[in-house]
Amino acid sequence: MAEKKLVEAITSMSEDFAQWYTDVVKKAELIDYSNVKGCMVIKPAGYAIWENIQRQLDERFKATGVENVYMPMFIPESLLEKEKDHVEGFAPEVAWVTHGGLNPLQERMCVRPTSETLFCDFYKGDIQSYRDLPKVYNQWCSVVRWEKETRPFLRSREFLWQEGHTAHATAEQAQERTEQMLNVYADFCEEVLAIPVVKGRKTEKEKFAGAEATYTIEALMHDGKALQSGTSHNFGDGFARAFGIQFTDKDNQLKYVHQTSWGMSTRIIGAIIMVHGDDSGLVLPPKIAPTQVMIIPIQQKKEGVLEKAYELRDKLGSFRVKVDDSDKSPGWKFSEQEMRGIPMRVEIGPKDIEAGKCVICRRDTGEKMEVALDQLEAKVGELLTQIQSDMLTRARKHLEEHTYTATTKEEFQETFAQKAGFVKAMWCGERACEEAIKEEMAVTSRCMPFHQECLSDKCVYCGKPAKKMVYWGRAY
RNA sequence: CGGCGUGUGGCUCAGCUUGGUAGAGCGCUACGUUCGGGACGUAGAGGCCGCAGGUUCGAAUCCUGUCACGCCGACCA
Numbered sequence A: 001m002a003e004k005k006l007v008e009a010i011t012s013m014s015e016d017f018a019q020w021y022t023d024v025v026k027k028a029e030l031i032d033y034s035n036v037k038g039c040m041v042i043k044p045a046g047y048a049i050w051e052n053i054q055r056q057l058d059e060r061f062k063a064t065g066v067e068n069v070y071m072p073m074f075i076p077e078s079l080l081e082k083e084k085d086h087v088e089g090f091a092p093e094v095a096w097v098t099h100g101g102l103n104p105l106q107e108r109m110c111v112r113p114t115s116e117t118l119f120c121d122f123y124k125g126d127i128q129s130y131r132d133l134p135k136v137y138n139q140w141c142s143v144v145r146w147e148k149e150t151r152p153f154l155r156s157r158e159f160l161w162q163e164g165h166t167a168h169a170t171a172e173q174a175q176e177r178t179e180q181m182l183n184v185y186a187d188f189c190e191e192v193l194a195i196p197v198v199k200g201r202k203t204e205k206e207k208f209a210g211a212e213a214t215y216t217i218e219a220l221m222h223d224g225k226a227l228q229s230g231t232s233h234n235f236g237d238g239f240a241r242a243f244g245i246q247f248t249d250k251d252n253q254l255k256y257v258h259q260t261s262w263g264m265s266t267r268i269i270g271a272i273i274m275v276h277g278d279d280s281g282l283v284l285p286p287k288i289a290p291t292q293v294m295i296i297p298i299q300q301k302k303e304g305v306l307e308k309a310y311e312l313r314d315k316l317g318s319f320r321v322k323v324d325d326s327d328k329s330p331g332w333k334f335s336e337q338e339m340r341g342i343p344m345r346v347e348i349g350p351k352d353i354e355a356g357k358c359v360i361c362r363r364d365t366g367e368k369m370e371v372a373l374d375q376l377e378a379k380v381g382e383l384l385t386q387i388q389s390d391m392l393t394r395a396r397k398h399l400e401e402h403t404y405t406a407t408t409k410e411e412f413q414e415t416f417a418q419k420a421g422f423v424k425a426m427w428c429g430e431r432a433c434e435e436a437i438k439e440e441m442a443v444t445s446r447c448m449p450f451h452q453e454c455l456s457d458k459c460v461y462c463g464k465p466a467k468k469m470v471y472w473g474r475a476y
Numbered sequence B: 001c002g003g004c005g006u007g008u009g010g011c012u013c014a015g016c017u018u019g020g021u022a023g024a025g026c027g028c029u030a031c032g033u034u035c036g037g038g039a040c041g042u043a044g045a046g047g048c049c050g051c052a053g054g055u056u057c058g059a060a061u062c063c064u065g066u067c068a069c070g071c072c073g074a075c076c077a
Helices: A017-027 A044-062 A084-093 A116-126 A171-191 A238-243 A267-276 A305-315 A330-339 A350-355 A373-401 A409-418 A431-441
Strands: A031-033 A040-042 A074-076 A096-100 A103-111 A135-144 A158-168 A198-201 A213-220 A226-236 A246-248 A254-256 A258-265 A293-297 A321-323 A344-348 A357-362 A368-372 A403-405 A422-427 A444-449 A468-473
Touching: A017 A031, A017 A267, A040 A044, A044 A135, A044 A158, A044 A171, A044 A267, A084 A238, A116 A135, A116 A158, A116 A238, A116 A258, A158 A171, A171 A198, A171 A213, A171 A226, A171 A258, A213 A267, A213 A373, A213 A444, A213 A468, A226 A238, A226 A267, A238 A258, A258 A267, A267 A373, A293 A305, A293 A330, A305 A321, A305 A344, A305 A350, A305 A373, A330 A344, A344 A350, A344 A373, A350 A357, A357 A373, A368 A373, A373 A403, A409 A422, A409 A431, A422 A444, A431 A444
Parallel strands: A293 A321, A293 A344, A403 A422
Antiparallel strands: A031 A040, A074 A103, A096 A103, A135 A158, A158 A258, A198 A213, A198 A444, A213 A226, A226 A258, A246 A254, A344 A357, A357 A368, A422 A468, A444 A468
């Protein structure tokens, strides 16, 4: 992290974390607020991050056999209503289309809040035989949920995401796909975004409307709040029964398919900001940064300086490099590069050219060093790799240092009163108990991790026999 | 949905109490000097004061209504 605060315009994290977040989002020019409440304008710097996420995630999907499709953005009311739990979960937050031009519609349609019902309606006609299975489809699209309180990336009324929807012949295959995709998300977060996550299963209370089981990856933000960063659901044959999606199996029996769905959204950009950012602005992991290296010429009007800068850019052609040749002062450009989170900076001026070297500076640590021009390419490659891995190490340390345990109710309350982070504690498995915890302490169960530990044999809250260890926390 | 608050150049805001015909800083444009941590000078462009009524000789300012946005709560992946 940079030693001192270099940019006055950004509120420091310790002063007001929410304001810091808003300042970073604006100063890094990721978005602009629009005149449509709860909807944001994603600007080039923000959209380029999303494009990198899309490209790298899509490659990982395709490697597991996923095919992309596109579904309608409208859902007729009768279709949305077919699965009871699902409609109950989403009805309070859908936007309705009631007119076509000047005429009222016979049946109103909602703008998709998620597309399970559309995929089910499609699969119903498209699947007849076991030979048609599995279906492993995904779509990149936007969805609409009429949120009352909105924040850039974290919760907006329209957001971009991908939603995968699969249909399988057996429950085992569906479960396997559910876990496979959760692992794709977790690996992507750690390897590309340098964000460590906790993998686990949601409780009944927190699971997706209509799912049999919901799995999640939970990340910990710098302020100690949790952010659900990706989900994967196993629907069993619930939707198949509601929609009548049947196939004839090898044994000539008519059976219902088993389905899954999984998604990751632009919300993950909020996680990148809140996991890696510092008081000078955004800090992007090299693998996701639209620009990895910014070359800043010093005294660029002096003969040969700009030419040298362009020459270095061409020499660094295997990375994503830009030259800031605007007529701002160097100090301005430094701040700009820092606010935007560009991982590395190269300074090149007349003195450097004469000495055959340049100055490079890491965004994550602020460390500056001199490098001979003929070693620049190797050094940049080496440092970008180092930054990526250091960022993950730092984030992992933060996660570990802000994960606490509690075995008694007093300890549980005390920890949340004094610390911000995850608290691992045993739970009896009863919904009423979970609700009481939320009511009394304003924390929710984040997940029941795959890596279970036995901290005690009693529920941390009610003292009844414990069934699961749960990660608890305050969430975005 | 409930409580509070705010609408004045692109942005942040002053002016409103006590009506007299719109200001500052930043940003923007042009030219020049600068350039190793947000440089400076000179000249310039840009606003029917959220909207609609009303009071008045005269309204950014007073009155009524309305719309939008923000924050806090409730709800919510």
